[in-house]
Amino acid sequence: MAHLLDVENLQTEFHTSEGVVKAVNGISYTLEEGGILGIVGESGSGKSVSVLSLLKLLPQPPALIKDGAATFDGRDLLAMTDKEIRAVRGNEIAIIFQDPMTSLNPIMKIGKQIGEALELHMGMNESDARQRTIELLNHVGIPMAEQRIDQYPHQLSGGMRQRVMIALGLSCNPRLLIADEPTTALDVTIQAQIIALVRGLQEETGMAVIWITHDLGVIAGLADQVIVMYSGYVVEYAAVDDLFENPRHPYTLGLLSSLPEMGDDETEELQTIRGTPPDLINLPPGCPFAPRCDYVIERCLAENPPLTTVQNPADPGVEGQTAHLAACWVNVDTGQAR
């Protein structure tokens, strides 16, 4: 079965006055129809830049998609013209962002913003669009949709605005929903509401989801597969259970151990990942995580490890099984080189 989305060796750079920032350095992953992929990373990992590159939402210059292919349903998104990609955005691929206050037009009523997408991509007329908008707003759990439809974004709370974003994203029945840290700025109880909403909608429509976050807890509850990004590289790629039970990359190990809940007893100190993320303009040779790694060997400083399979799927014949991949020279169980 062909993948819904096949990203191959995506490389994105930013040309700034201080130098060339290598934001995304050759990442590859696949996503099936209806699958949920979680992308985990901290700021500077390249997670947001990578999806913005897919939809060509980065201004070029200063951004530059240096290399790579992103095949969506047989077509390469990166090779599309502006016109072609505009037909895909908001239509077959929807994207929602972290701050709905800046992604929604503050001077346009929310009904009109959703209606616009419907008229543009689905060819509806105004009254049909309005009808459908009310349906959508109800669907995402906005109470009193008939009144809300004529309100402006600032009149709604953060959680409501994010629901409007989701309604907007869903309006044209996308095959893929990309969510870039949509709940990071929301309270935890509202986050729980939004996650439950997206889960429900995903089950209902069968759309695929890419969910980007730094919060491992959210990933645990939502994703089927996970990629962990660091400094523009994918350092680990696995099914969600595998990732949490059996992390194979020191960075993933570090992230998991630094979570307070992981040490339920009277641990004296939280495990930390020492050091700070590297400068993307001047990436050191070798593995970008080496300076902070507890398992570092000499090879790590010289050569950047490629992403390789560390464990094959248990039942290769069964559909949907994912191999567990990691980019590391060292076996984290033994501490020896692979």
Next chain:
Amino acid sequence: MPDSKQMPERDRTIGKKALLEVRELRKYFPIRKGIFGRETEQVKAVDGVSFDVFEQETLGLVGESGCGKSTTGNTILQLLTPTSGTVRYDGVELTTLDGKKLRQMRQHIQMIFQNPYASLNPRLTVSQIVSEPLNTFRPQMSKRERQEIVQEMLQLVGLNPAFINRYPHEFSGGQRQRIGIARALTLDPAFIVCDEPIAALDVSIQAQVVNLLRRLQKQLGLTYLFISHDLSMVRFISDRIAVMYLGKLVEVADKDTLYNNALHPYSQALLSAVPVANPKRERNRQQIILQGDVPSPANPPSGCNFNTRCPVAIDRCFVEEPALREVETGHWCACHLVD
């Protein structure tokens, strides 16, 4: 200069004595409308909050945005003038102190701020920033003595003292937060309000700062009021936890009791909403999903503040406001259903 890591760590003994006593603290903000700026409504940011903080303990104050926890912290320190209520520190009533005496008290009660990018004056060097309280309270000190203390402070928080003449923008967020901590500790205070000190930091740096705060508490015998919305971090660092909702305290308990046996429906929903980094547990657990949004603090509901979203509200909840009652030793709850 003694290396901070070698300083003896005493065992923390939480005192029986309350270092800080807050009673019926209220902070209302007026909303002025109309051309004459008449006060039409009030935002009841903090609406009758009472609690104690014992010597050498860490009291976590949690809640979501708009619940008034930061305002509580600011009002306790008198950075905002309370609308009513009392705040006693070590027996001294802070709300009635005049300007000069209040400033004198500030040597003992300090604050660590949320935004390390905004809480340091960008035009001052690290040395100037950290030594500022010395200029105010120890004017007789020589420049050399001041420099020595600054260097000592920087070492204490794990920064290289050689960076004493650098500017804040040359440091990362985590390092800046350490500078802020060094600044707060210069005069050897006993009580520190930590107002969301890790919220603006990257996840991998948060752990470093939290470890530092814990270590300092043991070394220096500090008492913390730790304000945060991050429930997992609060659990790790606090001894007791107070939960706030819409300007009021809904539950206060020691941490194990709260996390294992929360009684208030809001606390339960809050704890349930925190994602757990364990896929199997996440899939299998039953989450309490609250309906609706938080009401506006300018217009809180009558009766219990939580009645608009509470899954188990009864008639009484819409009429009568529940008082914060001690339902078992050390465990307080404000709910009609818990009696």
Next chain:
Amino acid sequence: MNTKPPSPTTLSDASASEASKFEGILNGSDAQELVESQGFWRTTWRRLLRHPVGRIGLVIVVILVIMALFAPLLSPYDPNAIDFTNRFSPPTFAHPMGTDDFGRDTLSRILYGARISLMVGVIAVGIAGSVGTFLGMVSGYTSRRWLDETIMRGMDILFAFPAILLAIAIMAALGKGVANAMVAIGLVYIPIFARIARGAVLSVRNEEYVKAARALGTPSYVILPRHLLPNAMAPLIVEVSLSLAFAILAEAALSFFGLGTQPPDPSWGRMLSEGRAYFQQSFWMALFPGLAIMFSVMGFNFLGDGLRDALDPKMKQVLEAKNR
């Protein structure tokens, strides 16, 4: 409450990259690395130099200052030396800018005139800047609304009058002369400094580092100069340049009307006034002082524009790009 949004350029404030620092990184905590960067004033200066209009302004102002400082060395003649044999001479080799109705060399008078213009400008702006900034800062920082209101209404009243008219009115009360002109122009410009200072303080007073200073017990009279003033200085610096332009113009105007500099002192405005009478036959008498005024005012205005952009953090891209 959010982590910083991912943005490539913010990462440059993380660790340094030279190999020699690797050892420190491998062994120590995150506290060892810093970013190299230049101070605030240095960066502003560099950015000003890149600004096309600001550059021109800077050059003109520098020329003006040289003219004023070195007038005695540069002038071919004594500016007040009367020579009736050579009246109304057009520009010649001996008198590059011609002579006036008293046979005085115009070039020398222009050079000495620069002294007067700059002196009046600096002192007037000095008065306006110090008094205005002080009032504005107090007004912006105080929590007593009545104080703020009183000061600002006072400023509004002054502001309501057209500047030059107000200066003339003040001169009418004080009497003629350069010294009074400086005071008058200074007074007229106090409100604008007060407004700008107040606005700047209002925008800075809610910054978290100000709150931190209060929490540390720092008294208000230390907070204002230490925390508020340096961070509020940018618009004030721009205003200094722009008001110097105005001061020069105002001095010229007052002298033109006979109120400011008194004869025989070579104020440009006076020269313009005198040249007006003889415009038909010797237009150069008015032309050169007019040009001098024009270029000076232009110079300070350009410099002000350049400073405004150089100090504006948002102009970073335009003025700091290496590949332009």
